[in-house]
Each structure stands twice: as C-alpha cells, then as structure tokens.
Amino acid sequence: MEQDAKIFVAGHRGMVGSALVRRLEQAGYFNLLTRTSQELDLRNQADVADFFAAEQPEYVLLAAARVGGILANNTYRADFLYDNLMIQSNVLAQSHQHRVKKLLFLGSSCIYPRLAAQPIKESALLSGPLEPTNEPYAIAKIAGLKLCEAYRTQYGHRFISAMPTNLYGPGDNYDLANSHVLPAMLRKFHEAREEGHANVEIWGTGEPCREFLHVDDLADACLHLMLHYDDGQPVNIGTGRDISIRDLAELIREITGYTGAIRFDTSKPDGVPRKLLDVSRLRDLGWEYSIGLREGIEAVYREAFVTV
Template structure:
C-alpha cells in the first residue's frame, strides 16, 4: 500500500466518513473516492456492483449507515434493520467479489448484550440479549461483523471490524428529533442559553454511564487499521473511560455557558445502564485515543456555532 492506493470511503459525507477523509488526506493519501447517496444508492445491489466494476478500489472503508438516537431507533426499527443490512451487505459482498484485499467495517458498541459485564470485551458478542431500544440496528451491525469474519476465515482476506463507542464531533447531527445524546445536549443547552437561560429538560434519570469518543480519534484508528495488519477481526475503539449522563450534562452546560436549571424526565427511557468498552485489544496492537472529553466537546461546540444556522429549522419544545 502507498499513498496512491485507491481507497473508497462509503459514507464519506457523514460525521465519521468525512473525518476519515480529512485524516487520510492529512496523511498524504491522494486517491480517495466517495459517492453521495444521490450519486450511489448503497441499498441498490446492482448499482453498488456496477460502481465496484468501474472504480476497482483496493481498500474499502465502510462508514455508511442509517443512524439515530433512542427515539429514532424505537420508532423506525424496520428501517434501521433492513437499510443497514442492505447497505453493508452490498458493500461487503462487492468488495469480496471484486478482490478488495483490505476492508474496514465500522459498527457500534450497541452490538454487545445489554447486561454484559463491564467493561465490554470483544468476546462478549452474542452472549446475551441486546438492548431493546436499538436491537434492530445492533442486529444489522452484528451481521456485518460476522460477514467480515467469515471472509477473513474462509478466504484469508484482511477484513477487520472496528466497534467505536458513542461518537461525537464536527459534522454531527444536532436535530433534536434524531440526534444522539451528546449533540442533542449541546443543541438544547445552547438554545436555552440563547433564550435567556431557560431550564433544560433531559431524558431519563441521568444515572446511566456512557463512554464517548471524539470522531477524529476513530478516524485515526481507521488509518491505523489500514496501515497495519491487525491480528484479529474485531476490535473495540474507545477511551476506556466513562461518566454518568448527569456528569456529561453538567460538562456541556459549563462549556456552552448555560446558567439555568437542568430537569430530568424520569418517565423517559434510560437505555443501557452502562456501556464502557474494554480497549486493551487495540491498545496492545499499538493504538489508543488521544482526545480528552472536554477538549472534544469544546471542538464540537465550536463547529456547531459555526454551522448552527443549519439547525434553526427544528424548534425547541
């Protein structure tokens, strides 16, 4: 592999994919390809196959997915299951058929059982029931992990799955109806500050514990995975540190400058009680995260302020 190697990044316009593109360009890679959803519908098997015939990428990074928070996952389970299966199956199968030697599949920590021992280790996969609020998405991602594992075992190809913890950063989704917890909090605290430091109401009890990874760190992990031959097929990607949702809210409140009250709506679901990744396996390969949570939230809030007009269409309730 060299800096002219043709690399296809599926989902290159999303938060993760765009960060991967920036990272690869910064590292000197010059032959990057990507298609928007309007240019290539990844749910269309024939279209994806035709794209691979034409472009013949040598490395493929699958950062494409239908994603959302608890509300979106709860309300649209069929779409989260079926569309993610279609997207990843088409990309994985086309990569295998067209002799892509190196493939990185990006999943999520939600693949692990709801009540698995903490911190989560890779071999806990399929050891118990999933969190029901996002099991459709998780099942799709587990299928992708298993497909890459099968190709690795059966055909000896360097297909690896990276499972990031909760991601956040620039180009995140701040739409209150579909966003994840951290960007939703940034949006809520910012808007409340702008409205005279009005109270902010947040879902759940605030007691669940979560781990968060700045998106540029996962991009760095992807770059590490394509530049090194990893010894196994599945790796957690995270910081190995977590905090309560209440502590997260207080951190974001401080960074955004909101001075009002925080109210917790305990009638709303908390989700998984704790979700901390054991990151020893990838650390032993030579990679670890480098961005602190406060530093990452500050960078994310700065990006939000520069782009906040894109989100004015959604009103606070």
C-alpha cells in the same frame, strides 16, 4: 496501503466518513473514491455492483450506515434494520467479488449485550440479550461483522472489523428527533441559554454512564488498524473512560454558559445502564486516544454554535 492506492470511503459525507477522509488526506493518500447517496445508493445491489466494476477500489473503509439516537432507533426499527443490512451486504459482497486488498467494517458498541460485564470485552458479543431500543440496528451491525468473519474464513479476504464507542465531533447531527445524547444536549443547552429558558429537560434519570470518543481520534485509530492489524477478531475503539449522563449535562452546561436548572424526565427511557469498552486490545496494538472530553466538546461547540 500504498499512497496512490484507490481507497473507497463509503459514507464520506457523514461524521465518521468525513473524518476518515480528513485523516487519509493528512497521511498523504490522494486517490480517494467517494460518492454521495444521491450518486450511489448503497442499498441498491445493481448500482453497487456497477460502481465496483467501473472503479475497482483496492481498499474499502465502510462507514456508511443509517444512524440515530434512542428515539430514531426505536421509531424507525424496520428502516434501521433493512437499510443497514442492505448497505453492508452489498459493499461486502462486491469487495469479495472484486477481491479488494483490505476492508475495514465499522460496527458499533451497541452490538454488545445490554447487561454485559464492564468494561466490555470483544468476547462479550452474542453472550446475552441486546438493548431493546436499538436492537434492529445492533442486529444489522452484528450481521455485518459476522459476514466479514465469514468472508475471511471461507475466502481468505483481509476483512477487519472495529467497534467504536459513542462518537461526537465535526459534522455531528444536532436534530433533536434523531441525534445522539451529546449533540442533542449541546443544542438544548445552547438554545436554552439563547432563549432564556428556566430549565433544560434531559431524558431519563441521568444515572447511565457513557463513553465518548472524538471522531478524529476514531479516524486515526481506523488508519492505525488498516496499517497494523489483520485478524478476524473485532477491535473495540474508545477511550476506556466513561461519564454519567448527569455529569455530562453539568459539563455541557458549563461549556455553553447556561445558568438555568437541569430537569431529568424519568418517564423517558435510560437505555443501557452502562456502556464502557475494554480497549486493551487496541492499546496492545499501539494506539490510544488523544483528545480529552472537555477539549473536544469545547471545540465542536465553537464550530457548531459560536459565530465569530
């Protein structure tokens, strides 16, 4: 990408989008196009068409999405499916109409089958049933990935797709009703310490394993793909390492300084038993993560909860 190229970062206020903006600016890209959801509703076909016609972006990083944890995904099933289908379809269609030079679509590791062989290779896509609690979101993301493939096949567009693992970092969502497991735990343990609670309740058995990637590492990987990858096959982005929810809870208890007990509510769902990505394709492209899990969690905890 040329340093002065017009680059549209869709979803720039979200955790992922803001990390992409930081990374692009660090790399010397200065002509970034951004719009808040109040300025541009990506679900509105006409508004997106007007934006592309007026601004003529040359490159697109599609990080805009409706996201959330198990509770939000399972509660707002229609909203997650509709909103994400509309956002990505409108942006991809206008990127096609205006022949952007290259587009990166960000999917999610939840697109893979619930019981996919571990670690999960990109080829596992559509090889089995999805996790029921986040199926609508996953279906939307699969549709976006396949639309990228179709535009590439039919029209020759340089649309690429990346599948990030579970993310955390600056700008994360700490709302207990809608957040993912790691930020939810940080808030729970912090508040339990501050308020002197005897125990912290964690959903499920604690046995499932999850992989976590700092969002700044994701942004670096995305830039690497924009500069060095041009193929229709999706690429997993992760660390290649996972941790059980039980061990994650213990780690966060240490980081927050909480001394009470941890109680697992086994009446609540666990979600997928294990979700570890095979990142060998990304390693072969010359990229690996650099921010360790303890280091990353300590940094976001200081930023989000510790006042100096």
